[in-house]
Amino acid sequence: MTASPPPGFGVIGNELTIGGQRVSQLARIAGGTPFYAYDRGAVSARIAALRAALPAGVALRYSLKANPMAALLAHMAPLVDGFDAASASELRAGLAAGMAPAALSIAGPGKSPADILSAVAAGALVVVESLAEVGRVAQAGNASGLRPRVLVRVNPEAEIQGAGLRMGGGARPFGIDADQVPGVLAAIAAHDLDYQGLHCFWGSQALDAERIARAFAVVGQTLLGLASPRPPRQIIIGGGFGIPYTPTSAPLDLARAGAAVAETAGLLGDHLPGVSLGLELGRFLVGEAGVYVCAIRESKRSRGNLFLVTDGGLHHNQAATGNFGQVVRRPYPLVIATRMGEPVSERATITGCLCTPLDVFAEALAIPAAAEGDLVAIFQSGAYGASASPSAFLGHPPAVELLV
Numbered sequence: 001m002t003a004s005p006p007p008g009f010g011v012i013g014n015e016l017t018i019g020g021q022r023v024s025q026l027a028r029i030a031g032g033t034p035f036y037a038y039d040r041g042a043v044s045a046r047i048a049a050l051r052a053a054l055p056a057g058v059a060l061r062y063s064l065k066a067n068p069m070a071a072l073l074a075h076m077a078p079l080v081d082g083f084d085a086a087s088a089s090e091l092r093a094g095l096a097a098g099m100a101p102a103a104l105s106i107a108g109p110g111k112s113p114a115d116i117l118s119a120v121a122a123g124a125l126v127v128v129e130s131l132a133e134v135g136r137v138a139q140a141g142n143a144s145g146l147r148p149r150v151l152v153r154v155n156p157e158a159e160i161q162g163a164g165l166r167m168g169g170g171a172r173p174f175g176i177d178a179d180q181v182p183g184v185l186a187a188i189a190a191h192d193l194d195y196q197g198l199h200c201f202w203g204s205q206a207l208d209a210e211r212i213a214r215a216f217a218v219v220g221q222t223l224l225g226l227a228s229p230r231p232p233r234q235i236i237i238g239g240g241f242g243i244p245y246t247p248t249s250a251p252l253d254l255a256r257a258g259a260a261v262a263e264t265a266g267l268l269g270d271h272l273p274g275v276s277l278g279l280e281l282g283r284f285l286v287g288e289a290g291v292y293v294c295a296i297r298e299s300k301r302s303r304g305n306l307f308l309v310t311d312g313g314l315h316h317n318q319a320a321t322g323n324f325g326q327v328v329r330r331p332y333p334l335v336i337a338t339r340m341g342e343p344v345s346e347r348a349t350i351t352g353c354l355c356t357p358l359d360v361f362a363e364a365l366a367i368p369a370a371a372e373g374d375l376v377a378i379f380q381s382g383a384y385g386a387s388a389s390p391s392a393f394l395g396h397p398p399a400v401e402l403l404v
């Protein structure tokens, strides 16, 4: 048995290629290991496949927090219809990448007055998540002499099942309970804010298209119930499309997920003619396009077990060790990237270089014989990698990021 790379990656000789380039060459370009490489062609292809599966006219928005690398954002700005920021700094990154200010939004609980002012001054949409925030947005409007554009983030009543991470339904710090929304809409009118519509983010990392369909149906019904007396001009129905992080999980059925969006778009469009619908996605657009590459620094045995200690670690890629946003620890798929096609001959535990038992990329994994200097490629690392890891932990330098 030999390890083969996931779809979209190639092999030249015994080396993995990313965006057509051999990993060892990328390591030289990066100035060494560890590094991240994001394949721009893979991002473009993913967006094109998604567009093909979605009904025409549904806006595709990218959640910057999944991966805010500047060059990646500049690549994506012309390919998507909007960027969703979670902070003023992400908002500025979106502006710098060339996204039109009106196509930017800022969301999240507990936005600071400075975050809100920055968004209002830029002309971005503010996704309000509480009644108190409406007042802060109005203040920012007064300070900047602009009429703030707002969306209301709705927390549906019922918990929505089927997402790896549930972020809507039941008691949540995110959004506004559906039954409180009418009061918030009245406050928006009283402050004469520019009400643009509704937003619902029900969850993340869903791989089952049938469950996504059920979630969108709940969202559609909930938002329809809040559409009068002031009809929304735009509605963001969430996203939630997941990617397979383990060899045993099947990828999302994109055709079925696209059909689910079409059903909800049909329902909302029938009752709210002219409403524009948007989908916001992070990991689905960039997660599978990214690889984290580190080098084996040491090969050692302990009580008969082989340990390959790399120069990487959870300080760069915490999620890859299964310690970020996961209930059950599931490390990401990886290969010995300089031993592709070679027969599997041993089992090894592959660790990072941090002095914590959490810093493990793979346990007792069957691999070809590998030695110091061989490169390890960890897939599914394009989202929630560099920016979502505790980079200050132990004080090692950050990983270089390449867009290839």
Ligand SMILES: *Cc1c(COP(=O)(O)O)cnc(C)c1O
Binding pocket: 063, 065, 066, 084, 107, 201, 203, 204, 205, 239, 240, 241, 280, 281, 282, 283, 284, 383
């Ligand atoms: C994080 C986030 C997303 C993106 O989630 P993914 O799982 O990366 O697709 C979308 N919308 C909101 C409001 C978010 O906070």
